[in-house]
Structure formats: structure tokens, C-alpha cells
Amino acid sequence: MPTVIENIKFYxxxxxxDALHLTPQTVRSYVRDGKLKGKRIGRPILITxxxxxxxxxxxxx
Numbered sequence: 472m473p474t475v476i477e478n479i480k481f482y483x484x485x486x487x488x489d490a491l492h493l494t495p496q497t498v499r500s501y502v503r504d505g506k507l508k509g510k511r512i513g514r515p516i517l518i519t520x521x522x523x524x525x526x527x528x529x530x531x532x
Contacts, residue, residue, distance in 0.1 A: 481517040
């Protein structure tokens, strides 16, 4: 379940990996390589819903 902060949905690496049918290691690699935007907030890396849609090439509303 995503974390919502100021009406922005944030997903963990594991949640993103499950949604994209990838391994968590692949998601971390994509973030490290700049293919997928993510931010380290404290210890975990969080990825916004917009970043996932941008990665998939889906139009944002």
C-alpha cells in the first residue's frame, strides 16, 4: 500500500517491483542509473506514482 504525503503517492522499491513485475534489485538499478526517478527519504528509497507512469510512458492526468 503506498504512502501518501500531501496527496502524492509514494511506493517502496518492493511495491514498485511487484507492480512492474521486476525484482527489487532491478528497480534499485533503474533508480541508480536514472531510468526511474526515486528519492531516498531516510533509509528507504521512495518512488512517486508520477515517476512510475513516466517510466512506463503513460500520460499523467
